[in-house]
Amino acid sequence: MQTHFSLTINGQQTGGDAGQFDVLNPATETMVASAPLASVDQLDQAVEAAAEAFKSWQHTPDAERQALLHSIADVIAANADELAEIIVLEQGKPMFLAHAEVTGAVAWTRYNADLPIPVDIIEDSEHKRIEAHHKPLGVVASITPWNWPLMIAIWHIMPALRTGNTVVCKPSEYTPLNTLRLVELINQVLPAGVLNVVTGQAEIGGAISSHPGISKIVFTGSTPTGQRIMSSAATNLKRLTLELGGNDAAIILPDVDVDAVAEGIFQTAFLNMGQTCAALKRLYVHDDIYDALCNKLVELAQAQVVGNGLDAEVTFGPVQNANQLKIVTTLVDDAKAQGARILCGGERLAGPGYFFPPTLVADITDGTRLVDEEQFGPVLPIIRYQDVEEALARANAADVGLGGSIWSADIDTATQLANRLECGTAWINGHAEVLPHAPFGGCKMSGFGVEFGEQGMLEYTRLQVININK
Structure with a gap:
C-alpha cells in the first residue's frame, strides 16, 4: 500500500x-x-x-x-x-x-x-x-x-x-x-x-x-x-x-424453522460488525421459539474469530473508532443496569484495538436505550413477544424507518405484515440486502x-x- x-x-x-x-x-x-x-x-x-x-x-x-x-x-x-x-x-x-x-x-x-x-x-x-x-x-x-x-x-x-x-x-x-x-x-x-x-x-x-x-x-x-x-x-x-440513521426491526413468527433462519438473522444483524445502516438492529421473537433462537444465535456468535482483519482466519473485526465503541459500551452497560441478560460478549476485549465481541442481549424490551436507540455496532437486543400486532406496533414506534423484515414459513402472511411496516424497504426472510437495481431509501427520520x-x-x-x- x-x-x-x-x-x-x-x-x-x-x-x-x-x-x-x-x-x-x-x-x-x-x-x-x-x-x-x-x-x-x-x-x-x-x-x-x-x-x-x-x-x-x-x-x-x-x-x-x-x-x-x-x-x-x-x-x-x-x-x-x-x-x-x-x-x-x-x-x-x-x-x-x-x-x-x-x-x-x-x-x-x-x-x-x-x-x-x-x-x-x-x-x-x-x-x-x-x-x-x-x-x-x-x-x-x-x-x-x-x-x-x-x-x-x-x-x-x-x-x-x-x-x-x-x-x-x-x-x-x-x-x-x-x-x-x-x-x-x-x-x-x-x-x-x-x-x-x-x-x-x-x-x-x-x-x-x-x-x-x-x-x-x-x-x-x-x-x-x-x-x-x-x-x-x-x-x-x-x-x-x-x-x-435507522433502527431496523425484524419480527420472527413462531412458524419458522429456527435452525434454517438463525444464520441469516445473525449475519444480517452483525454484517460489518453491525456497522451497517440497514443492519437488523432490533429482533422481536415470538415466545414459542424465543429460547431456541437465542441459543442458536449464541452458538453462531461464539464461533466467530475476533481479531485483526489482516489475519486470514479472522471473521469479526473491531468497531471502527473510539467514539463508536463508547456508544456501544454505554448502551450495553445501560442494558445491564436495567436488568437485561447478556447471553454472550458484553464487554470490550482487553488489549489494543477497538474490539467488542458479538454480543446478544436477552430479557430486554422497548424503553431500554439499546432497543430505542441505534447501536450501530456488534450488539443485538432480542425482545420477546406473544402477539404479532404488539410486535408490529413496537417495530413501527421508532421515529426512523430505513428497513425492516418479517421472517415466516407463510409467505402470504409475511407479505401482509411487511406491507404494514413503516420503512423504506421491507424484506421477507432476509434483511440488509441492497441491490443495484432495487431502489433503496428511508422514511420518517x-x-x-x-x-x-x-x-x-x-x-x-x-x-x-x-x-x-x-
Missing part, C-alpha cells in the same frame, strides 16, 4: 493547505498514514474545477460516458488488492469482507454504466409531441461515512457521472485513504475536474452544505448531521438525497430520496419537458 495520499483537484494531486491528520487502524490504534487536510479555499477550487468541467462533460455523448464508466470498473478491478488492503487498515473489517466490498464496487459501477437514461413520451398525436428529458444538475457533492468507505463512494459517484454531473467527494475523516486513492485511480480515466476529492472535518462539511456552486448533495450518515445539511442547503435550494436503479439515478437529474407543436 502506498503511504502518501493526496487530494485530487482538477485532475492534479496536491497536499492539504490546512495541514495533515492521522488515520488510525482500529485493530491496533496505531497510525496507518497521514491524510491531507483541505482548506475551504481548496474546496472552492474543487467546486470551480467541477463547474468548469461540467460545461463539456454534460454534453459528452451518452455512449462515451457509458464506456468511461466501464473503464473505471476495469481500473478498480485491476487495483482490487490494494483497495481491499486500505479498507482493512483504516476501517477494520476482515479481508474477505473488504474484497467483497471491492467486488461490489466493480459490479455497481458496471450496472450504472449500462443503465439507460429514459426519455418519456407524454403525448405523440397528430399535432403535438411532448417529451420528458432528464438533464444533469451540475456539481454534485458526495459526503460519505466510515462503515463502507469504498462501496458508498461508488454508490454516490457513479450515478452522478452517468447522468452527466461532475462531483466533489468528501469522505469521512476516519476512513479517507480509500476514497483518496479511488479518486486518484479514476482520474486516470476521466477528464480533469470531473471528479475531485477533498478531506476535512466539520468545517469542510459545513462549507459544502452552504456552497452556492454545488447543486446537489448526496449524504449517508447520521440523522442530526443530515438535518444540519438540509438547513444549510436551503441557501440555494440544493437537491438532496439523505440516507440517514431516516431521510428521503432513494438510491439505486432507475429511480435512484434520476435523482441526479432535473426534468425538462420539450413541448413540440408539429
